[in-house]
Amino acid sequence: xxxxxxxxxxxxxxxxxxxxxxxxxxxxxxxxxxxxxxxxxxxxxxxxxxxxxxxxxxxxxxxxxxxxxxxxxxxxxxxxxxxxxxxxxxxxxxxxxxxxxxxxxxxxxxxxxxxxxxxxxxxxxxxxxxxxxxxxxxxxxxxxxxxxxxxxxxxxxxxxxxxxxxxxxxxxxxxxxxxxxxxxxxxxxxxxxxxxxxxxxxxxxxxxxxxxxxxxxxxxxxxxxxxxxxxxxxxxxxxxxxxxxxxxxxxxxxxxxxxxxxxxxxx
Numbered sequence: 721x722x723x724x725x726x727x728x729x730x731x732x733x734x735x736x737x738x739x740x741x742x743x744x745x746x747x748x749x750x751x752x753x754x755x756x757x758x759x760x761x762x763x764x765x766x767x768x769x770x771x772x773x774x775x776x777x778x779x780x781x782x783x784x785x786x787x788x789x790x791x792x793x794x795x796x797x798x799x800x801x802x803x804x805x806x807x808x809x810x811x812x813x814x815x816x817x818x819x820x821x822x823x824x825x826x827x828x829x830x831x832x833x834x835x836x837x838x839x840x841x842x843x844x845x846x847x848x849x850x851x852x853x854x855x856x857x858x859x860x861x862x863x864x865x866x867x868x869x870x871x872x873x874x875x876x877x878x879x880x881x882x883x884x885x886x887x888x889x890x891x892x893x894x895x896x897x898x899x900x901x902x903x904x905x906x907x908x909x910x911x912x913x914x915x916x917x918x919x920x921x922x923x924x925x926x927x928x929x930x931x932x933x934x935x936x937x938x939x940x941x942x943x944x945x946x947x948x949x950x951x952x953x954x955x956x957x958x959x960x961x962x963x964x965x966x967x968x969x970x971x972x973x974x975x976x977x978x979x980x981x982x983x984x985x986x987x
Contacts, residue, residue, distance in 0.1 A: 725749045730757050732777065739763055748772040753780050755800065762786060771795045776803050778823065785809060794818055794839075799826050808832060815839065820855040821892060827862045835867040844868065845878035846900065854888040858895070885909045890917050892937065899923055908932045913940050915960065922946060931955045936963045944968060952976060959983050 723730070725747045732754040735741060741761045746753075748770045755777040758764060765786050769776075771793040778800035781787060785808045792799075794816040801823030804810060808831050815822075817839035827833060836849075843850040849868070850858045866873060878901050883890075885907050892914040895901060901921045906913075908930045915937035918924060924944050931953040938960035941947060947968040956978075964973050964983045973979055 721745070723747055723750070728752075730754060732756055733759070735761055737761070743767070746770055746773070751775075753777055755779060756782065759783055766790075769793055769796070774798070776800055778802060779805070781807055783807075789813075792816055792819075797821065799823055801825065802828065805829055811835065812837070815851065815859075817852050819852060820857060822857050822859045824893065826859055828860075830862050831864060833862045834864055836862075836865060837869055841869060842884065843878075843881045844873060844875055845881065845898070846875050848878070848895075848898065850881065850894070853884070853886045855891045856883065856887045856889070856894055857891040858893070879903065883907055883910070888912075890914055892916060893919075895921055897921070903927070906930055906933070911935070913937055915939060916942065919943055926950070929953055929956070934958065936960050938962060939965065941967050952979065954978075962986055 721744045728749055729752045733756045735758050736756050737760045739762045742763050742765055751772050752775050756779045757777055758781050759779050760783040762785050764784050774795055775798045779802045780800055781804050782802050783806045787807050788809050792814055797818050798821040802825045805825050805828045810830050811832050812835040814837040838851050840852045847861055848858045849861055878898055888909055889912045893916045895918045896916050897920045899922050902923050902925055911932050912935045916939045917937055918941050919939050920943040923946055925946050926949050929951055934955050935958040940960055940963040942962050943966045945968050949969055959980050961982050964970055965986050970984060
């Protein structure tokens with residue numbers, strides 16, 4: 721199928737459940753693929769994403785069970801939630817350095833995915849891969865992944881991860897559910913902690929927030945039940961909704977008049 725060059729976006733659910741679609745040519749006039757754009761195109765084997773595209777929507781290729789390979793151009797900055805979930809024939813994928821957001825369960829149940837190429841690899845923990853700069857992002861390690869950048873995976877204790885000074889933001893969900901993380905040093909180069917950045921880090925006991933940080937994202941420390949102390953520098957001017965909900969030092973933080981009540985409420 722050939723899409724005319726007058727098209728600038730392929731909308732939500734545009735090719736949803738087009739089970740007989742085998743291949744498609746996307747023109748360079750297209751800049752965005754919407755949510756569920758190709759979901760359940762179970763016969764789709766390959767697709768070329770042009771460099772004009774900057775975003776892959778939520779569930780964009782969900783359930784494309786015949787898709788064996790895909791090239792993500794360096795123009796892409798965002799991979800939506802469940803973007804490639806259940807792409808059970810996908811064997812390898814590249815993640816370029818401009819990507820600043822990787823959604824939940826992006827590669828969930830990609831049972832054949834054994835190799836990844838990552839332009840700007842930072843650290844590999846027991847269950848997550850950290851990458852890119854100046855925005856640090858991460859993705860859960862797919863269950864059968866063996867090779868990253870042509871080498872066998874070498875997992876390390878996440879508590880040994882030293883965040884480089886080239887990082888200016890910890891992206892959304894960056895350390896989400898890192899249950900073995902007990903402490904971490906945030907360098908002064910960082911000015912923002914994204915949504916759900918440390919949510920449900922159940923073993924995190926203390927953290928020092930440098931005065932360079934001005935914003936805490938929604939649910940930033942939500943569910944950090946072991947967190948007994950956290951400093952709130954005067955530089956913070958934006959507090960996200962639920963950012964301290966279920967936090968171990970919630971009672972102490974509630975005494976701080978600078979912190980809005982919305983920080984302690986579940987949405």
